[in-house]
Amino acid sequence: MAAATVVLPAEWVRSWERSGRGEFLHLCRVLAESGGPASAASAGFQQALYELCSHAVHGALRHDQAASVLGDLREAREDMPSILADVFCILDIETNCLEEKGKRDSFTQLVSACLYFVSHTILKERLDPETLESLGLIRQSQQFNQKSVKIKTKLFYKQQKFNLLREENEGYAKLIAELGQDLPGNITSDLLLENIRSLIGCFNLDPNRVLDIILEVFECRPKQDDFFMSLLGSYMSMCEPQTLCHILGFRFKFYQEPNGETPSSLYRVAAVLIQFNLIELDDLYVHLLPADSCIMDEHKQEIIEAKQIVRKLIAVGFSSEKIDDREKEKEKEEDKVGKPPDNQKLGLLEALLQIGDWQHAQNIIDQLPPFYAASHKPIALALCKLIHVTIEPLYQRVGVPKGAKGSPVNALQNKRVPKQAESFEDLRGDLFNMFSYLGPHLSRDPILFAKVVRIGKSFMKEFQSDGSKQDDKVKTEAILSSLLSIADQVLLPSLSLMDCNACMSEELWGMVKTFPYQYRYRLYGQWKNESYNTHPLLLKVKAQTVDRAKYIMKRLTKENVKPSGRQIGKLSHSNPSILFDYIMSQIQKYDNLIIPVVDSLKYLTSLNYDVLAYCIIEALANPEKERMKHDDTTISSWLQSLATFCGAVFRKYPIDLAGLLQYVANQLKVGKSFDLLILKEVVQKMAGIEITEEITVEQLEAMTGGEQLKAEGGYFGQIRNTKKSSQRLKDALLDHDLALPLCLLMAQQRNGVIFQEGGEKPLKLVGKLYDQCHDTLVQFGGFLASNLSTEDYIKQVPSIDVLCNEFHMPPDAAFFLSRPMYAHRISSKYDELKKSEKGSKQQHKVHKYIASCEMVMAPVHEAVVSLHVSKVWDDISPQFYATFWSLTMYDLTVPHTSYEREVNKLKVQMKAIDDNQEMPPNKKKKEKERCTAFQDKLLEEEKKQMEHVQRVLQRLKLEKDNWLLAKSTKNETITKFLQLCIFPRCIFSAIDAVYCARFVELVHQQKTPNFSTLLSYDRVFSDIIYTVASCTENEASRYGRFLCCMLETVTRWHSDRATYEKECGNYPGFLTILRATGFDGGNKADQLDYENFRHVVHKWHYKLTKASVHCLETGEYTHIRNILIVLTKILPWYPKVLNLGQALERRVHKICQEEKEKRPDLYARAMSYSGQLKSKKSYMIPENEFHHKDPPPRNAVANVQNGPSIGPSSSSIGSTSKSDERSIEETDKARERYQCGVKVVNKVSSAIQKGNSSNGNSGSNSRAVKENDKEKGKEKEKEKKEKTPTAAAEARVIGKDGKEKPKEERSNKDEKARETKERTPKSDKEKEKVKKEEKAKDEKFKITVLNVESKLTQEKEKEKELSKEREIAKEIKSKETVKGGEKAPISGSLKSPVPRLGIMEPEREQKRRKSDTYPSPSHSSTVKDSLVEFKESSSKLFTNHTPPPLSKSKEREVDKKDLDKLREKSREKEKKDEKDKKERKREHSNNGREVPVDLTKRRKEENGAGGLSKRKSGSPCESPYPNEKDKEKKSKSSGKDKGGDSCKSEKLEKVLSAGKKESRHDKEKVEKKEKRDSSGGKEEKKQSLDKHR
DSSP states (O other): OHHHHOOOOHHHHHTIIIIIHHHHHHHHHHHHHHOOTTSHHHHHHHHHHHHHHHHHHTTSSOHHHHHHHHHHTTTTOTTHHHHHHHHHHHHHHHHHHOOOHHHHHHHHHHHHHTTTTSOHHHHHHHSOHHHHHHHTSSSOHHHHHHHHHHHHHHHHTOOOOOBOTTTOHHHHHHHHHHHHSOOOTTOOHHHHHHHHHHHHHHHTBOHHHHHHHHHHHHHHOTTOHHHHHHHHHHHHTTSOHHHHHHHHHHHHHHTOSTTOOOOHHHHHHHHHHHHTTSSOHHHHHTTSSSOHHHHHHHHHHHHHHHHHHHHIIIIIOOOHHHHHHHHHHHHHHHHHHOOOOOOHHHHHHHHHHHTTOHHHHHHHHHHSOTTTTTTSHHHHHHHHHHHHHHHHHHIIIIISOTTOOOOOOOOOSOTTSOOOOOSGGGGGTHHHHHHHHHGGGGGGOHHHHHHHHHHHHHHHHHHHHOOOOHHHHHHHHHHHHHHHHHIIIIIHHHHHHSSSOHHHHHHHHHHHTTSOHHHHHHHHHHIIIIIHHHOHHHHHHHHHHHHHHHHHHHTOOSTTHHHHHHHHHHHHHHOHHHHHHHHHHHHHHOGGGHHHHHHHGGGOOHHHHHHHHHHHHHHHTOTTSOSBOTTSSSBOHHHHHHHHHHHHHHHHSOOOOHHHHHHHHHHHHTTOOTTHHHHHHHHHHHHOOOOOTTOOHHHHHHTTSOHHHHHHHSSSSOOOSOHHHHHHHHHHHHHTTOHHHHHHHHHHHHHHIIIIITSSSOHHHHHHHHHHHHHHHHHHHHHHHHHSOHHHHHHHSOOHHIIIIISOOOHHHHHHHHHHHHHHHHHHHHHHHHHHSOOOOHHHHHHHHHHHHHHHHHHHHHHHGGGSOGGGGGTBOHHHHHHHHHOOHHHHOOOHHHHHHHHHHHHHHHHHHHHOSSSOHHHHHHHHHHHHHHHHHHHHHHHHHHHHHHHHHHHHHHHGGGTBOOSSOHHHHHHHHIIIIIHHHHTTOHHHHHHHHHHHHHHHHTTOTTOOHHHHHHHHHHOOHHHHHTOOHHHHHHHHHHHHHHHHHHHHHHHOHHHHHHHTTTOGGGBSSOOSTTOOOOOGGGBOOHHHHHHHHHHHHHHHHHHHHHHHHSOOHHHHHHHHHHHHHTTTTSOOBHHHHHHHHHHHHHHHHHHHHHOHHHHHHHHHHHHHHHHHGGGOBOHHHHSOOSOOOGGGOOOOTTSOOOSSSSOOOSOOOOGGGHHHHHHHHHHHHHHHHHHHHHHHHHHHHHHHOOSHHHHHHHHHHHHHHHHHHHHHHHHHHHHSSOHHHHOOOBOTTSOBOOHHHHHHHHHHHHHHHHHSOOOHHHHHHHHHHHHHHHHHHHHHHHHHHHHHHHHHHHTTTSOHHHHHHHHHHHHHHHIIIIIHHHHSOTTSOOOGGGGGSOHHHHHHHHHHOOOOOOOOOSHHHHHHHHHHHHHHHHHHSSOSOOOHHHHHHHHHHHHHHHHHHHHHHHHHHHHHHHHHHHHHHHHTTOOOHHHHHHHHHHHHTTSHHHHTTOOTTSOSSTTHHHHHHHTHHHIIIIIHHHHHHHHHHHHHHHHHHHGGGHHHHHHHHHHHHHTTHHHHHHHHHHHHO
16 A cells, blocks of 8 residues: 555656755655565555656656666665666566667666666576676577576486386395285394395385385285384385375376276375374375365255255155156266266275274365265265274163173274273263264264164263262263254254164154253254255255155045055154144145144154154244234134144144243243143143133033033033043143243233233234133133142142232132132041041031131131222121132032933933944943943032032021121122122133122022122123123123023012012012111011012113113124123023014114124124024013013112112112213103103192092092093003004104105104214213203293293183082093193103104104113102203203204294194183083082992902002102101191192193194194094993903
8 A cells, every 4th residue: 555655756856956866865765764574665665766767767867867866775775686676677577568669778778877786696587688688797698598497407307317127127026025025023124124225225226116116015915004114114214204295196196097996905005104194194185186176166066956956846846756867867877978086085084084093084074075075975984983983882881772782893903093982971082073073974874873872861861860069060061062962963964864764763762852842942943944954965855855745745635544644654754854844834724634634643753743842833933924814803824723733733642742831931921822822722632621602501500510520511522531641731731830830921911912912903803812811721720720639739829919919910810720729728628627526417517617618718818808908898808708709610509400411311321332232242341331430420429519519508608797898888898799709700701600690699598798689780780881892702701691690590580479579578688778787677668579679670671771782883893792792692581571672683683784794793793693582582571561660659669878779760770871871861861850750740739639639539539530531541542553553653744844844854864863963972062052042942931831821820710610629630630631641651661652752753763762761860859859850851852852943933933823722722621621520510419429330440440450540659759758648648738729839830831841742733633533532432442441451
């Protein structure tokens, strides 16, 4: 770099005399002083001199100027003449090439000027002869050239003349005779050397030729190594050191002809000479062919050809047999052309190995490509023989099997061979190096392979059992490391080159199985992924194995499993990893291959099974494969196929499970739960424990029994032949301490799936992963509980507080794992107590059992306190909490039906065995004995369980008083019970769902203090929307099963009064007034009677319907899927009411239509449920058969502290509305208020009636008239139903133009308006507008009411002449006609007729109201509040159910018309009433005080109906106190005034509100009434009366 930058600037040349010369001299001196001979400054100095001379040659400077400067610089450096000579030499060459003579002359002049300080000798060495001649340093250039040639010839090519063989043969003949004589002990090499010297001197022999003859004789006498080595050593002291090497090299060169073949004797002579250090290997190596570069090229070419073969096999699909045939043809063609010269380097290497010279042999191998030398069979065999010799003593000591007779290997008769191995420590020297150089070509010697493996096996035994010192451990670990390297680089690749040697595979497994699985799998990974790619031979073997595997797999079917299995076995003995890798790829694509492949793997060796386990794990952990399908909602099919294959193959064959289990645990550690599918399949197949949500009721019942019953009737597939496989799985878990870690990881991963793993994944997928994680935990925990011994289980599972607080396991999973431990401890403690105190009485046994329970569970009671905050234990005790979580269905009930079913199956089986004539007698006997023994086991198990259940129930009976503390309220107690106990466990498993339902029933049956059964059921059924929405698919199934069991109990109580009275009548769980803590009830009035219970059950059914419809209408996938699952599960007990079932059917049908194209899975579920629902439709009953629709008696209505308000009008317990149901609840509340207001008016009017009645007859008359009017109203209503199909069909809606709209258009518009109103919540501004409009309408309505009221009161005053009793009768009649014809349907249930308020609504709206509307709970407790609510609700209802608002002018006109019509109607009615009064007065005067026959009949009917008319006074809007009625009776006089006024005002409001809605249809109704009256009214009345009765 510096030389390129130092130049002589042109400015210096131009101002040379002034300053250029000085600056140049200064620069040159600086460069000369700053650097040595080889530095950058030295190069810069030479560059500067060259620039100066170049300027002089080109004429920029005069030659004398340049010469003077060079003269001044001659002292700058010592080698200045040599540097100048080099510069002149370069310029000489440059000027010779130029045709310009002037520059040549300038150069000559410059050199001539410098001759005085540059030596002539140096110039003669470096300048051209012609230049020297021009300078006058030589005379003639031609003569100078000739002289130099002669001198060189004399120096390098002239030799001394010796007597050659052809010229003087006597001396050589005597020499050969001396060398060829017998060599007895008295002839030494020194004596022979003296004779050879004499011959050389006498006959003037060439010493080099003599040496050559000595080597040739030595070559012919190989056994005389020591003699000739001594002779040659002495002879070489007289020669130059390189002479012997040159002579040997000349001999090797002689055989390097195309067809030459070097004799092995020459290789041996060279090897011995090298071993005795007479020649150097490096000196001889250069004389050998081929060159190293040629060998490297040849090696690369082999690899390329091998890869081409692999590529052809994989891409084109050639069979390996065709490729082998082509290779053989190529080899024959090459043989015809001519063999290349043999490889002398490999020949010398073989000879070195044969004589045991490992050091020099290793030097040669190091210079060749890896494993190139060992790939040649002679060298591999020679190296194997050397290893045989070296390991023989150690093998004879530790490796020879007992009883084996191995042929001994003789040691080499050479003192320079490697030291033989006497101990394992000696292996670390040359032996392991020999093996590593041998590589996969140990396959040439299977015997040596077996010896090495046996030595390794014995070392591993010693290593594993040795407890030696620290130093020895370091040494043994070093040996172990070397042994693993040998297994990796030599043993496993060598197995690949052996031709299906199963014995070697098993022998190798004997050593490999002693390694931990981590080491083994590392070896397999290296073998599969790296070894095959480094050896050309292994590449070809890999391709052939894949080709053969393809051939076998194409033909593998269920029918030819055996022959195909044998072929797979043969192929797997040598190359298992390649074969299994291909089989795995096929299984992942075609899952129907799994069963044939599993069956065909029975011919594998133990090593092959272990490699198969590794290949499975590698396939599972493949990072290139996506675990999800493209839709990201389901697990990929390849993973599912691998999981199925895992379960089948691990169950059938003895494969080590540790690696697979650890892989699953590692995946869980990093938050990946996909691979739990593997564990699930393995446990299911190996232990026979399956987890499915499709379990039948019979199986579920069997699962509540003992182990025998579970195995026989609890699973889809019978658990047979799983004893060995489950034992292997248990051993793998215990040996590697994986049982508890897997449980902990799965329990923690359940939340990890949601909060960590499921970040951006679809909700459907997250739910599936959660279910998979949870199901695997349940399955795995069940396996541990049923297979681990008591001691092992207690060792594995820590206490409950440690699980929850330290390991952060949720309580449900922690108790799930601890539950078997508690049962084991209690049973063992119970057995101890029984043995210690032998007593036969059952009572003593029970006491011992209770004592053992207390001893075992007392620490648990203390431990659970830390699981929740202290406030929780104010309501439920830790004892109750632990009892709930520690018991199972096995402890509560005995499945007698399942035991009987299985016993009957065995009896049938035994009968079939007897009837079978083809079965041999011995086999018959065995089978019958087996069935009999199993039958006895089942019966014994049933008896044992019955005793156990009795003991548990006795224990619970004693504990129950301390369960529920209820320090706050019973509502809070039930809340905590449901929140901490029922809900977490009911979705844990199917059997737990049944357990929760049965436990609630059990707590009820035990008459547990402070437990409200009614409240518990109500909280479960009232609002299931949020619970359903938060469930996964499997949790929804379990939750549905729980609801099904709860409904089963409720339905049993609902269906029969006797059952209800027996199981619920006097139980504290059905108290409706919850008094202070410690009060057990006993007052019959506080108990919920049967009829009110039926009302409550109907309310629960309605709540379920409402929640179901809400979920179905959300459009959310999870809501719809889960509610369909739940509905399917509870189908046996719900829906029972026809109209609820119809409502569900419509919604489900809508789902079917909407989801058919969008979400096929929802469509399939909806269609399935729809079909099942239709099949159940025939079993549904009308609502009036399900429960009595009239209001209950007053004493049945109770004000419950934080409890239910029971009755059809107050039909909600707990929370009454949810945020996502506001739009629905608003309309429900409005209807409820309206209905409540109507009832209040009825109550007030009845009170007025009582206050004004003067005697009993008048009261009875009024009641009779009231009943008569009521019946007339019902008759009219039924006549309307008969004549008009539905009221909605008669309805008409008036638009802005005053015309009637088409029916379809109205219904469509109203339906859309309703849907938008329900689904889109109103904004605040819109709500305010609506409120303002309602207020304005209310005020306007009040004004009209006051006007009409004043007019009507004036008219009424004119008629004061009539008696008050008749007036009251008339008022009651007008009220009852209004109520019976218009308002009564509103207070009914969903099946009631269409109310008048709904006439303006479209048909769809009426259907929706029939299925959805149920009065929401009324929290008002006074008449005053209910009246106010009635006014507000009635105005809201009128505003909500009117057609689109008209303009103000039109609205006023309509109001005026309505009032005019109303007045006309009221006048007509008054005229008719006056006529009726006159007729009745006449009859009364004629008959005296006698009561008409009709009235007496009605009075009887009224009394027989159970006082239904009295019940109408007891509505939930009344005062909650039962003595309110008495107070009303006492205040008769005040009731006359106040009651009358309130009656009038309320009646007017009621009439007006009804009239306003009826005004548009009055004409049509009057016409219909006249027609009915004229055409056979009497017959219709009779028919309607019969129907009513």
